[in-house]
Amino acid sequence: MTTQIFQASTLYGTATLAAALDSGCFPLADRRILLVCNNALTPETSPGLDEMPGFEKLRDRFDDVLSYNAAISPFHPGGWAPRMDDLPLWERYLRHEWRLGDDDVTLAVESIQVNPSLSLAQIFTGAPVTVYADGLMSYGPTRNKIDPLVGTRVDRVLHLDLVPGLEPLLLTEFQVPGEIVPTPAFTKVLAELASSGDGLPAVEEPALLLGQYLSALDILTAAQEEDLHVRMLEGVAALGHTTVVFKPHPSAPARFTRSLEKEAERLGVELTVLDTPVLAEVLYQRMRPALVVGCFSTALLTASALYGLPVARTGTGLLLERLTPYENSNRVPVTVVDALLPELGDRAAVAEQRRGMDVDALGALVRAVGFAMQPRILPGLRAQTEAFLAGNLSERTLRYFKRRRLTSLALPGGLPAQLSFIPRNATVRRVARTARGLRRGVRR
Numbered sequence: 001m002t003t004q005i006f007q008a009s010t011l012y013g014t015a016t017l018a019a020a021l022d023s024g025c026f027p028l029a030d031r032r033i034l035l036v037c038n039n040a041l042t043p044e045t046s047p048g049l050d051e052m053p054g055f056e057k058l059r060d061r062f063d064d065v066l067s068y069n070a071a072i073s074p075f076h077p078g079g080w081a082p083r084m085d086d087l088p089l090w091e092r093y094l095r096h097e098w099r100l101g102d103d104d105v106t107l108a109v110e111s112i113q114v115n116p117s118l119s120l121a122q123i124f125t126g127a128p129v130t131v132y133a134d135g136l137m138s139y140g141p142t143r144n145k146i147d148p149l150v151g152t153r154v155d156r157v158l159h160l161d162l163v164p165g166l167e168p169l170l171l172t173e174f175q176v177p178g179e180i181v182p183t184p185a186f187t188k189v190l191a192e193l194a195s196s197g198d199g200l201p202a203v204e205e206p207a208l209l210l211g212q213y214l215s216a217l218d219i220l221t222a223a224q225e226e227d228l229h230v231r232m233l234e235g236v237a238a239l240g241h242t243t244v245v246f247k248p249h250p251s252a253p254a255r256f257t258r259s260l261e262k263e264a265e266r267l268g269v270e271l272t273v274l275d276t277p278v279l280a281e282v283l284y285q286r287m288r289p290a291l292v293v294g295c296f297s298t299a300l301l302t303a304s305a306l307y308g309l310p311v312a313r314t315g316t317g318l319l320l321e322r323l324t325p326y327e328n329s330n331r332v333p334v335t336v337v338d339a340l341l342p343e344l345g346d347r348a349a350v351a352e353q354r355r356g357m358d359v360d361a362l363g364a365l366v367r368a369v370g371f372a373m374q375p376r377i378l379p380g381l382r383a384q385t386e387a388f389l390a391g392n393l394s395e396r397t398l399r400y401f402k403r404r405r406l407t408s409l410a411l412p413g414g415l416p417a418q419l420s421f422i423p424r425n426a427t428v429r430r431v432a433r434t435a436r437g438l439r440r441g442v443r444r
Helices: 011-022 055-061 068-072 084-097 117-123 183-197 222-238 255-267 280-287 298-307 316-322 331-340 347-352 359-373 379-392 403-408 426-443
Strands: 002-008 031-036 064-067 104-109 129-133 154-160 178-181 207-210 243-247 270-273 291-294 311-313
Touching: 002 011, 002 117, 011 031, 011 055, 011 129, 011 154, 011 178, 011 183, 031 068, 055 183, 064 068, 084 117, 104 117, 178 183, 183 280, 183 298, 207 222, 207 280, 222 243, 222 255, 222 291, 243 255, 243 280, 255 270, 280 298, 291 298, 298 311, 298 331, 316 331, 331 359, 359 379
Parallel strands: 002 031, 002 104, 031 064, 104 129, 129 154, 154 178, 207 243, 207 291, 243 270, 291 311
Antiparallel strands: none
């Protein structure tokens, strides 16, 4: 007997799995289990993906739907990992709870470098692993160094073709190949979910604003995120849009919409704030937006690549500055969106849907950023990165890198070697502060 376990935490990820199954990306099995992981900060008060509108359309691809949260309660899926000595006990326990018996198990998981995916791969020692990626992070490097006992068992990275021609860096340190989930299969699954938006307001061709709740990730402050949403609204109003729909992140606080409503009233814009937790792709099919605006949401690329909708980005410059540490896994998604999509304030670029880079240039940039993020995981990219920086150094290119990072890696664009000691020399910093203080005193 063979059992396939598909771990998922979002409806979007489940739709990706459904499309992969419909396309024959997975071999036949005696049993298929959808293992639902609720990774919300407080799972007890947040609905799981199996409670969201549209899930019933995906349910028939699986024989059973089980809860990972229930199996490891009271631990949190994202914060718990089994002790290495306890792995055989946990495998025996889960095989009993999920009625696996002595079945041969294969796994399909989301983010292999973190829990709960990593824990599952460790518990089911020896099980072949497929990693599926439904977002832009697949184009970036692996977030952490993975135990070879896990990494060498990954057979492929299944991903959507969000940027045709761009290849994922994820798990390439283990020579794991990428495999595309066919776009027609994915859009067919999304078409099945369109009816889940029956409770949506009847709005035709609005400007659609996508919220991401970046303050919850400590990327922006709450005030900065509110300001970002207001700038989205001001931007679309300046382009002549008078009908606007805002799709907030399901976990975002209500105050985020109040500031938008005040600004919409001031601008004379008809604003609709959605309170139904549906995928952005459902809105694309139901409303056919005249323009989709966001920061670096994956939904911007699905709008452009899958539905041919006009898109614009805003706030990515601020994000490139604020993302810390440099190896933050959101850096490549922000880089891809910033380099590829038109800026909301550039009226001509938005109207023409002008791309910032062709796919070859974007691929070289992503590999260079990926090496700068994870030089120990991807040492083989050093020569390519040096060549890219040596031939493409400009104000535009350097926005994707940090001078200190380039200096520490001895890459082109860093500080000259004779000056590289200055940022870390306490005496020099103290003298510089004293000089600045004397200068201010003289001016007064």
